[in-house]
Amino acid sequence: MSTERYQKVTDDHLRRDAFLYVRQSSLRQVFENTESTKRQYALRERAVSLGWPIERIHVIDTDLGQSGASAEHRDGFQQLVSEVAIGHAGIVLGLEVSRLARNNADWHRLIELAALTHTLILDEDGVYDPAYFNDRLLLGLKGTMSEAELHVLNARLQGGMRNKARRGELELPLPIGLTYHPNGSVVLDPDQQIHASLRLLFDTYRQTRSASMVVRRFRREGWSFPRRIRRGIGKGEVHWGALNTSRVLQILHNPRYAGAFVYGRTRTGRKADLTNTQVRVAQSDWQVLIREAHIGYIDWDEFERNQVTLRQSANGFGSELVRGTFPREGGGLLQGRVICGRCGNRMRVRYQRVSGRLEPYYVCHDVSAHDAGKPCQSIRGRAIDGAIGALLLETVGPAAIEVALAVEDEIAGRIEQANSMRLKQLERARYEAELARRRYMNVDPANRMVADTLEADWNDRLRRLDALQQEHDRLRQSDHRLLGDEARARIRALAEDFANVWNDCRVESVERKRMLGLLIEDVTLVKSEKISIHVRFRGGRTTSLEVDKPRPMALVRKTQPAVVSVIDELLETCTDQQVASRLNELGYTNWQHQAFTARKVALIRTTYRLPSRYERLRSRGLLTGAELAAQLEVSQTTIHQWGRQGLLRRQIYGHDHRCLYEPPGDVVLVRGAGGSKTTRATVVAPATGQGAM
Template identity: 50%
Template sequence: MNAHLKIRPDHLQRGAYLYIRQSSMRQVVENAESTRRQYGLRGRAVALGWRDEQIIVIDNDQGESGASATWREGFQRLVSDVGMGHAGIVMGLEVSRLARNNADWQRLLEICALADTLILDEDGVYDPASFNDRLLLGLKGTMSEAELHVIKARLRGGILNKARRGEFRCPLPTGLVYDHSGNAALDPDMQVRETIMHFFETFSRVGSASQTVKAFRAEGLLFPSRLHNSETVFRPLTASTAVRVLNNPRYAGAYAYGRRQFRRTIDGKKTVRARDNDDWLACIPDAHPGYVSWEQHQENLKILKANGHGYDTARASIPREGPALLQGRAVCGQCGWHFRVRYAARRGRQEAWYICDRAHTYRGEPRCQSIAGPPIDEAIGMLIAEQMTPAAVELALEVRQEILARHEEADRLRCRAIERAQTEADLAQRRFMLVDPNNRLVADTLEGEWNEKLRILANAREERERARQHDQFILDEAVHKRLVAMTVDFNKLWADPDTPNRERKRLLAYIIEDVTLVKLPAEGFTRAHVRFKGGKIQTLTTSSPKSSAEQVTTQPGIVELVDRLLDGHIYSEIADLLNQQGYRPGEAARRGRHDARFTSKRVAYLAHEYKLRPRYDRLRERGMLTKREAAVRLNIHEHTVARWAKHGLIASHAYNGHYHLYEVPDSNLPQKHCSRWDRLADRVAVRLENTSQARPSADVERGVV
């Protein structure tokens, strides 16, 4: 009776909205009675006065949780229609069907109160605008949210209790299955087992997930993967798969639960956050058989963590393919950080440089050091060759034997792939032989599947043969003998171009802990402090390679020689002397031009660049005079000075091409020069006297006398 009093004609003029929801699709399938009860509310609406065509059913939220309205499109449509005044009443079997979140429920009540919309559940009809009904509906919403929490806590508690005992069954990764007793065990498929074992052995050898992927690709191996229908397929190994396998403790035989934490964001999306090992809800080592030990799993995690920290202070990275011998082991002697390796292609080859620039990267400070790698690597290689003992030669043989075993393991996995392909081809053949020949539709399909399996089998055999040809040196006895002979002399093994750089670094890792480098630019060399595994320390000194500016610089000995030659020679004469003695300019030496020669311009540039005293100043210091000064001193014309110098009457000294300085005779000259000078002076005096007597008036006017 109270329900009819709350329903007014304006309510009946609007629609009656029936909201239907089940929390999961399993409930929709198995709890069919609840679904029928919810659809039965249509009769209640008709009984209250709504026509059948006015009843709007919203059931597109089937299988959706009521914990939030973010991902429920049906509930959002219901709230929208109520807000626009289209709904006279909202019907739901229980408050929990409409919402299990108190915030969503209170929002719906507020909108219904503003739009004058009634709410109906199995217990009765409520008016959200009425205080008593609003209070009752609010309590029901709170109880619905608390009920969800209690249900989740009860279920969660049971799961955690079983997980702490290691009895809660979680999906197992590829390579592990549940046996008939429900216990985790290794996959009975031998190809799957051996491939995963080979994966962990390869990672222990190369020390990197990406290098493991490259090794699988180089060997032509595929990695198993389990589909949703529990079918196992083999695919190319990827870096993400490798990291996921290495981080999964189930491969180490440990039962783990709660490694990740799932949360819902405000927009309804699910976020995943990885927990630390100490925050796992359950971790039971040695709970079932595994492919590696728990200790090896922890070591693998440390390697992955070290590989991911490229700027770690104490990082010693794994051996790579580059030629830098001290990659990951060179320490800066100024700041203590590990050097970073940079490569540059110069003069047709790849050169390594050890660079410490973290202070520059982080704080904008100047770079600590930049050291060329070839001189350091050559000195370290010579030191290693000197330190090698017969035991070290046996170590080199063991490394080679490891390579042999590695290729044998890869060949065995290829044989497993051939066996699997042969089994599938035989199965396809039997299926084809059992079909009725008259049923061509089925026969053609089975024949196509048989042909496809035969093609896969042929490809597997060809791949194995191709890989065996690539690794044929394993079976070559002559090559093996050469290998044994080479290992007797470790220097040959170290310098062998066929020895990969990664193997050299692996050999180095057995002997050297780290190398501290200190560059001394003023002295032109680098000091390397080598710390061996046993604690012994040895210091090496290597010459630093010259920079481009230093390479074009002329040798100091040539500059000193030019300085001495300037006392008695001009630039062109000095250039000829240098060329005769086999000297070459610095720029030509850097470029490898052995035919380059000194020229007068090059010698002049050296004198100017190194501020050598000019030849002009040297001659002036010795008392030489210019042409004008000599003419004034001798009381003759400048041209006469040049002619006298040409005929040897006075000495001239060139200082810059055609320019000369003159040596004026004095009392210290030899007697033959003085008598010749006297005779020349007497002859000039007689001629002047005769000329003066012949034309006295003209000479007086011109001032000759």
């Protein structure tokens, strides 16, 4: 060792401790690359030769198996930096700069602290004092080269992986339900329970178009779902548990289930705290996408339809409009297609129970949700749905069906092109099968190892040819049915039957929303004196409607003036019970379309301050039983008895026991039996008219 190196080590350095930092990048290197570890531990002898006693040489080896790309999770490096910062370290020993750090930020921070505390740095090449410019410059260059070396190594590894991924040969971890065959191909999991669970998940989503509905069905039926342990204890094992929405979404977003090989779906990013995170990449930016690379549970077309549905279902608050929200349960016909005419945000459907049934309301509460303000608009949806339904029935007519048939003719040409491409694919499959047959026929039968492989390949080609032939025949039959005269006749007949289908109570609201979505893009509502409805059809055509604003509940419950007038007229000659019976005979009902009763008539009479039957009779001068008994100087019992016998005229105003009597006429004496007693009586004509007995 040169004299200059000894001159850098001073008594001040020797009074402080020496710290040896030992690191390997991975646990595999720790177990396999043992020579590097021995060389790092051997640096203690260098420290002893420089004057440090062995007991004051501290070895920091807690970072064995940790990458040096970042100081994160490297507790040993953090401890070393702390010892340098507080001045406990006289010298830091490392086999090379890459052992200490492969990141310039971490490396220069250590150099800066070492320069401030006059701490030396030793590697395999020599001793450096960061306080000197030349040494600091050399250490900085070594750190840059170490970082560049890491970049080159990563670039080589990533380049090899990308090159292998472009061929679809890169072996990546497969999701549950897929596994690698011993020959390296991807096959379905042989476990039939796992296979059936995934099939059931995709089938349920195909029917419901809702991840939540898939979870509800699994939980309602008590089904479990598999999950494979990726790391740690039990790695590779399959555990069964409850299914949740995030798991369903993860499966639906994974293109491997559609038989596609994908590389570059995510990239590594940094958070504000410099920790790594995985950032999802848009499909258009994926580095590698190979469709039909292996067998899958669904095809690629269904996978793309699922992605469109999932994006539409992710509609949340905000001004961004999401087209064509998938129809869900509920009576609101315009769910997902209503736009507020005031603020331009999408309106949501809220259901409220009115008169025992759920009524849809279209509400724009974006302002209330974000700015704690009042909702822009809240409109009852029954009248609007009725107007849109009538407009739809007018639009879907024979002319529209003829336009659809014209489009069908254009599609027929495309179908013929697709059929031509399928024939070419079928011809190539026949050639490959024939080629495999010739290879098998030319092999020596005694060489069974080669013959068996060629025979298996021939059988595989034949199975593939048979599958293509069956698929071709099926598609040809489907195209023939689609373009046949019978199908066209059914389409024309639909113009006449559409109204019956639309108004059929057996048709679910979800199906009506789907039919509406084929023609209408969106509907804009503006609530003022009337409700303005602006409809935008698919293709750009627009139309406007107006409907009356729903009346307040107070007006809805208000009795019609005509009914009040009839009640006022009937009260002249009828009691409340008789008025209710007469109203029911005339076909009148209340606001709830219910029949009238005496109690309901009394409530209307009180509300509109109509004189009762009793008040009307009293205003005509009719007397009560007590008043007439006092006038005739007889008991009330006698008055009521004379009324029942028809000797006095009376008018019923309640039930049979509530009545009023007309004023008396001439009074005569009536002698009792045996002539022992006389009473006074009123001479009346036989009682006739309303209320007479």
